[in-house]
Amino acid sequence: MSKVVEVENLVKRYKELVALDHFNLEIEEGEIFGLLGPNGSGKSTTISCILGLLKYDKGSIKVFGKTMDASSYDIKKDIGVVLQNVAVFDELTVQENIDYFCGLYINDKALRKQYVEEAIAFTGLEEFRKFQPKKLSGGLLRRLNIACGIAHKPKLIFMDEPTVAVDPQSRNKILEGIQELNKNGATIIYTSHYMEEVEQICTRIAIMDQGKNLAIGTKEQLKDMIKTGEMIQAEILDAADDLIDKVKELPHVYKAEYVDNHLKVHYTKGQRNLVRLIDFFKNNDVSFGRVYSELPTLNDVFLEITGKELRD
Amino acid sequence: MQTYKAFLKIALKNYPSVIIYFVVFMIVAIMATSQGKESEKELYKDEEISFTVFNRDGSALGEAIKDYLSVKNTYVEVADNEEAIRVALYYRDIYYAVIVPEGFEEAVASGKDMELMNYKVTNTSVGYYMDMYIENYMKTLKSYIVADNDMETAIKKTLDTLKNSVDVQLVADINNSGITGNPMATSTISDDKPMYYYFYQYIPYIFLAIVITGMGPILITFGKKDVKMRINVSAQSFKSYGVQMFLGIVTFGAVIMGIFNILAYVLYGSTISMTAFVCYLILTLCFLLVCLGITYFAGFVFSKSDVMGGFANVVSLGFSFLGGVFVPLEFLGSTIKNIARLTPTYWYIKANDVIVGVEKFSDLNMEAFMKNCGILVLYALAFFCIGLAVLRYKREEA
Numbered sequence: 278m279s280k281v282v283e284v285e286n287l288v289k290r291y292k293e294l295v296a297l298d299h300f301n302l303e304i305e306e307g308e309i310f311g312l313l314g315p316n317g318s319g320k321s322t323t324i325s326c327i328l329g330l331l332k333y334d335k336g337s338i339k340v341f342g343k344t345m346d347a348s349s350y351d352i353k354k355d356i357g358v359v360l361q362n363v364a365v366f367d368e369l370t371v372q373e374n375i376d377y378f379c380g381l382y383i384n385d386k387a388l389r390k391q392y393v394e395e396a397i398a399f400t401g402l403e404e405f406r407k408f409q410p411k412k413l414s415g416g417l418l419r420r421l422n423i424a425c426g427i428a429h430k431p432k433l434i435f436m437d438e439p440t441v442a443v444d445p446q447s448r449n450k451i452l453e454g455i456q457e458l459n460k461n462g463a464t465i466i467y468t469s470h471y472m473e474e475v476e477q478i479c480t481r482i483a484i485m486d487q488g489k490n491l492a493i494g495t496k497e498q499l500k501d502m503i504k505t506g507e508m509i510q511a512e513i514l515d516a517a518d519d520l521i522d523k524v525k526e527l528p529h530v531y532k533a534e535y536v537d538n539h540l541k542v543h544y545t546k547g548q549r550n551l552v553r554l555i556d557f558f559k560n561n562d563v564s565f566g567r568v569y570s571e572l573p574t575l576n577d578v579f580l581e582i583t584g585k586e587l588r589d
Numbered sequence: 590m591q592t593y594k595a596f597l598k599i600a601l602k603n604y605p606s607v608i609i610y611f612v613v614f615m616i617v618a619i620m621a622t623s624q625g626k627e628s629e630k631e632l633y634k635d636e637e638i639s640f641t642v643f644n645r646d647g648s649a650l651g652e653a654i655k656d657y658l659s660v661k662n663t664y665v666e667v668a669d670n671e672e673a674i675r676v677a678l679y680y681r682d683i684y685y686a687v688i689v690p691e692g693f694e695e696a697v698a699s700g701k702d703m704e705l706m707n708y709k710v711t712n713t714s715v716g717y718y719m720d721m722y723i724e725n726y727m728k729t730l731k732s733y734i735v736a737d738n739d740m741e742t743a744i745k746k747t748l749d750t751l752k753n754s755v756d757v758q759l760v761a762d763i764n765n766s767g768i769t770g771n772p773m774a775t776s777t778i779s780d781d782k783p784m785y786y787y788f789y790q791y792i793p794y795i796f797l798a799i800v801i802t803g804m805g806p807i808l809i810t811f812g813k814k815d816v817k818m819r820i821n822v823s824a825q826s827f828k829s830y831g832v833q834m835f836l837g838i839v840t841f842g843a844v845i846m847g848i849f850n851i852l853a854y855v856l857y858g859s860t861i862s863m864t865a866f867v868c869y870l871i872l873t874l875c876f877l878l879v880c881l882g883i884t885y886f887a888g889f890v891f892s893k894s895d896v897m898g899g900f901a902n903v904v905s906l907g908f909s910f911l912g913g914v915f916v917p918l919e920f921l922g923s924t925i926k927n928i929a930r931l932t933p934t935y936w937y938i939k940a941n942d943v944i945v946g947v948e949k950f951s952d953l954n955m956e957a958f959m960k961n962c963g964i965l966v967l968y969a970l971a972f973f974c975i976g977l978a979v980l981r982y983k984r985e986e987a
Contacts, residue, residue: 328822347827354824364815368599368806380591381823425819 280342281306281433281464282327287336289322289488296322297333298488304466304481309459311479312468313575319488320468321361324435327466328358340433354382357431357463361438363422365410372397372406375424382429396428399454416447423451427458434458436467440474452478472575482575486583496575503581504531505573506546509554512566513540520563527553540565592811592820592830596837599807606898607803611848614795619856638662638715640685641677643669648694650730653744654687654705657726657751658719674708685709685719697731698740726751785857786945789869792849793876793934794909800880801887801901804841808888809897838885842877849873868944868958872937875965879933882972889979913938933968936961 284302288295297319304310312320325331327338329347338345340352365374375393383389397403400420410418419439427434436455440448456478459465469475475482476496483493492499506529516535524533524540529547533540544550551570558565640662644651655664667677667686677683688706696703705723709716729750733743810816811834820830850870854861861869883904891897909915911925912934921929929935940961947953 330818330821347821350824350826353822356822358819358822360815360819362815364813364819366595366599366810366816368602368810369595373595373598377591377595378819378823381820381825 279306280304281308281340282466283337283339283342284323284327285337287323287326287333287338289319289326289331289333296488297326300336300485300488300490302483302490302493304464306464307459307462308481309455309465309467309479311475311482312466312485313470313472313475313482313579314485315470318485320485321437322488323485324437324466324468328356328435329353354429355432357426357429357434359423359426359434359436359439361441363410363418365418365421365425367410370407370409371402371413371421371424374410374421375428378425379428382431392428392430396424399427399457400424401450416443416450419443419447419451423454427463430463432463434463434465436465438469438471439467440469440471448474472579476575484575484579484582486579491582492578499575499578500573501546503573503578504545505577505581506544507550508544508571508573509542509551509568510571511540511542511554511558511568512538513563514538516540516563520561523561524554524557527557590833592825592833593836593840596807596811596834597840599810600803600837600841603803603806607799610795610798610802614791614798615852617791638685638719639665639681639683640687640719641665641667641674641683642687642689644689645669646689646691646693648689649744650694650697650740651689653748654689654723654726657748658687658722660752678708678710681710684713684715687723694740697727698734700731700734782945783857783860785853785861785865785869786941788853788857789872789941789944790914790938792873793912793914793937794905795849796845796873796876796880797883797905797908798901799845800842800877801884801904802898803845804838804881804884805887805891805897805901806894807837807841808884809892809894812888813892838881842881846870846873846877862948864949864953865944865947868947868953871962872940872944872958872965875962875969876933876937878969879965879972882969882976886972886976886979889976889983908932908934911935933965936964936968940965 280303282302282304284300287297287300287302289297300319300323302323312323314320322331326333327340327345329345329349340349341355343349343352345352366377369377372393375396376389379389379392379396383392397406400423402417402420402424405413405417410421413421423436423439426436439455440451443451452474455465455467467475467479479496481493481495482499484491484499492502494502513535521533521535521540524530524542527542529544529550530542531545532543535541542550542554551568555565555568557563640658641664642651642655642658644655658664665677665683667673667683674683674686678686686708688708690703690706693703693705705727707716707720707723709719726747730743730747733746734740738746811820821827850866850873853869854866887897887900891900911929912932913921913929914934918926918929918935918938940958943954943957943961
């Protein structure tokens with residue numbers, strides 16, 4: 278697979294603040310690539326630099342193997358952008374808006390008409406084509422925002438937090454749509470601070486903080502990078518200190534604590550932890566209720582790498 | 590031409606507010622041009638005042654005063670007794686009675702103080718004007734006597750001098766802050782101006798209102814941060830975008846200018862010379878550039894259409910009142926007039942005064958016309974430059 282985006286040693290400063298600090302990134306064709314990081318981590322700055330909206334101080338950016346800058350219109354024609362805020366004309370209807378933004382890429386009138394119809398159908402806006410944006414709900418507005426960004430069938434789509442302030446139903450529809458676009462051949466760069474979304478749809482993820490690329494890989498690879506493995510919780514009415522000490526001596530356990538009638542046991546990587554813990558309870562005559570096993574999340578990855586929560 | 594088409598579509602969707610201004614303007618302009626001119630004539634037409642003179646001195650000076658007052662007023666014969674005078678004043682047969690006391694001419698000739706006596710209707714301005722009128726006569730007469738003229742010569746010269754004053758018309762003397770001429774003789778204020786003059790006089794107001802109200806929101810819409818970002822990342826080049834926006838602005842301006850000039854020609858084509866019409870085309874183009882410059886600047890400053898609407902009202906009404914669109918320049922005080930010079934409307938109105946009545950180019954005061962138009966173009970450039978400065982500042986802030 279060819280490389281669609283190549284970012285090398287990118288440095289971007291806003292006066293004293295270093296927004297991007299020797300940032301590196303490579304994105305392959307056909308990926309849904311997630312850029313994950315808290316607000317202010319440099320996600321939007323990265324995208325703005327790649328799109329030629331911002332000048333950068335050092336480094337190089339290539340898109341489709343060509344150097345990208347503000348006037349690379351031959352590259353831009355294959356790029357679609359779905360911005361975080363809804364960027365449409367309030368005075369134009371749904372159809373007119375999609376037609377306008379599609380027309381910035383497609384000159385052929387008949388082809389454009391076809392693409393606009395397909396974008397309307399793809400986002401389920403058929404009934405609302407004559408509506409002005411003011412009359413649309415938040416979810417429909419987001420769909421219109423997406424339709425304006427993808428109507429010209431781009432090969433590379435940037436999606437900057439497209440599900441912010443969207444109800445769960447619309448969010449699922451949007452995420453399904455993104456996966457469908459990917460199936461149709463588009464490479465997608467997806468930024469979000471919702472780790473669940475990134476985990477759900479992205480094939481590869483980069484974790485950013487303070488303008489740096491802290492880790493990159495598939496979600497499994499990222500989770501393998503940290504010492505945290507499984508965490509098992511068990512409902513226990515009373516746990517004496519000696520019982521907790523014994524639990525800590527079990528294989529792979531690095532931390533055990535008793536909080537609110539729950540025994541929480543944290544493991545490093547290892548197999549058969551749940552079976553081993555239940556056997557331990559039986560052998561020591563410990564009465565227990567429900568038992569949960571949780572695998573590490575991207576938030577755990579982020580927490581361990583940066584020492585802070587993703588949503589801090 | 591996507592951006593150009595979108596520009597026009599958005600412009601068309603803003604038409605209700607523009608139409609309101611257009612309709613209101615049409616009503617006001619037609620009413621003002623058809624009735625306003627008549628009412629102005631009526632307002633300043635000669636007002637003949639009934640008066641009488643009792644020449645108890647029996648002197649030539651007493652007769653001269655009577656003759657002078659009769660030039661613009663109506664002499665009425667009344668019996669020379671107090672009862673008859675009071676009755677005549679009560680029934681408004683006369684508004685003013687002058688009594689020339691015995692020995693008056695001799696006193697005046699020898700430079701002694703002796704006042705004329707009078708009766709007048711109270712609580713009207715008539716008595717005040719007649720007092721001023723007579724005072725003016727006596728001052729002039731005394732100045733000739735002081736200059737060693739005999740009474741006969743002084744009377745003759747005084748009458749000649751004041752007759753010239755009587756004929757002075759109140760014209761658009763914009764360099765003078767006050768009303769010129771004799772207050773009793775304000776007989777011809779602008780009443781020889783053709784109707785198209787008044788139509789074009791109101792153009793600055795309507796151009797400012799329509800251009801800012803109609804085009805401001807379009808610039809705001811295209812300037813919205815996210816829309817602009819989406820356009821900037823598209824395959825449409827910055828140059829193509831700029832050209833299409835410029836074409837949109839030019840089309841908008843051309844339509845506004847075309848509509849109002851065609852309308853002027855339809856309404857007043859029979860009275861307006863081709864030379865004057867060409868001058869008006871140039872003048873309205875220059876003023877349109879000013880309006881576009883102001884809108885361009887405001888488009889970067891304001892981010893909401895409602896605020897732009899308020900700005901349109903403040904600018905159009907403010908500039909129009911100050912610049913002589915609604916109130917003729919000759920009625921503005923010197924301080925206001927000095928402030929008015931800072932408004933583009935002032936220079937437009939000056940140019941309008943230069944054009945009016947011109948039949949051929951040789952009649953036109955070309956220097957004054959070009960100067961006024963040039964100042965308007967400079968205003969337009971200044972507003973465009975301020976707009977660019979604001980744009981640069983905003984980019985640096987971002």
